[in-house]
Amino acid sequence: MLVYRGYSQTAPSPTALTIGNFDGVHLGHRALLARLRTIAARENLLPAALTFEPHPREFFSPETAPARLSTLREKLELIAEDGVALAYVCRFNAHFAALSAEEFIERILVGSLRVKHLIVGDDFRFGAGRRGNFSLLREAGERYGFQVEAIDGVTVEGERASSSAVRNALAEGRLDGATHLLGRHYSIDGRVVHGDKMGRQLGFATANIRIKHDKPPLLGVFVAEVLGLSDKPLQGVANLGFRPSAAQVARPLLEVHLFDFSADIYGHHINVRFLHKLRNEMKFPNLDALKVQIAADVAEGKAYFKHRGTEARR
Template sequence: MPPRFTIIRDTTPAAAIPKGSVVAMGNFDGVHLGHRAVIEAALAMSRSRGKPAFAVTFEPHPRKFFSPNTPQFRLTDETSKLRLLAGAGLAGAVVMTFDTARAGTTAQDFIHHDLIARLDVSGIAVGYDFHFGKGRVGSPSLLLSEATRLGIEVDVRPPVDIDERPVSSSAIRMALAEGQIADATAMLGGPWFVTGEVIHGEKRGRHLGYPTANIRLDKDCGLKHGIYAVRVGLGQGKDHRRFDGVASFGRRPTFDNGAPLLEVFLFDFKGDLYGTVLDVAFIGFIRDELKFDSIDALIRQMDDDSARARTQLAAAPDAFPNLGVIE
């Protein structure tokens, strides 16, 4: 069995926190290639020092704290982020609550109280654009001057580019909003995925010959409405199973134009999925969401969508998010 992924929170007793660990710091929304460069730097330091490597991250996302009424399209919720961090080979994650007290903590206090006194870190890896502390005045240069003076190694990672375009969470959100799945996949280093419990729907799909697993995504999800080729993960660890499929995300304009819903049809699957939790990885965009004049026209299009999804999936790398198990 892989080592247990340890989650340290503000309430974790100091005695339970490993001493001398190395940390990779960031919000890590999406755990994209830029984040992975920071994680790899922390892992390299941890190996050279013989100490565990942890991610230090913040929940809720600071943007949500400062602008609670502004829609925030998160690439990964807290659980999904932690599963990706576990899959990246880290020993665990330090999840710091981002609240009024945290927002008011000065950069100096964050370094000396949170990182040194509480976590007792021996090494720190951050991205070139990581800022922290009250007013975001904390910077990689401040970390370098303060931590290095105290004998703590600091590795500041430069930006990661693809075809001279910087990788960032905002660029990935924009790609997903435009249905540019290949671009999002390249920046993430693997397919973007969502996780959700299968709920009861109107059960129209079974009458159309396409019974779907329906999942309600976060209301702020900014994924382009349309039809996608997907890979679906069911279960974890040794019980994990994977299926190819086709999915629709949108408002079902042919029927009710209701709240956005993800409807997934799993190829070559028989069984009851209600109440189960699925991981749905987006492999390719097929078409925009459309309104049809007849059910027959819709079924013909669904047949074509399924054929196109199978073709895309057969041509795509056999990739799925590397998700670790968290407790």
């Protein structure tokens, strides 16, 4: 996938375009992207997406902005998997926020992205003061020569698939609910870095993953799988949080203990897939009590995978 930062570069060919934050790339987003692939193939257009960094709510109200489900890298990887060939990442700053809806259409959609078919969600708003809407896009399409269509939201088991719904499910520990809304297990990418080796001292060595989520959407201890180290997922348990029983950290830290694994993986970029929540983080009176709890977490994690394997063989 070709990625342009900003909108100064002109698209190499006319595009079928969708626009959004795509945080988490849930089933609602994927319905947009599926329609985009269909239209692009039918009309011989380049399938393209326009997204923003940071999230507009992080720009306007950083203190109250919601937890980010995906980093920019994760988001781009996911939309590329869904068939997007060209992505424009517009920096959401004061200048961009001040663009009128008409300027957004003329300068970005028509001038830079060469849009011929635009697909948006049914609640899409744009431009300064969010004054742009579907009616304005249709009028502009008639003037500039592009088609516009809106896609209805996707409902999963009676719940609308949205980034907010996914955040709520993760925060409440309902990983199955988040999986249904995402169409996949929630995961976080990151690079393995050196830690304080506390896990090794306790007899449960961990991979410490540097993450960019300052405010992750979930915290606690989880059954997890790790991708990127083998041709198949590796099983383990993960702790995402602030380590209240050890050397407490200011930023959330992701630590994963992999079962029956001892290779040197420092520097590897891996993907941690969260399968099931075991418990919240707890503060223990001493390291011996922490060690006992970690052993119990590992045993419960192994039991989870054994049960899953048994179910799969039935």
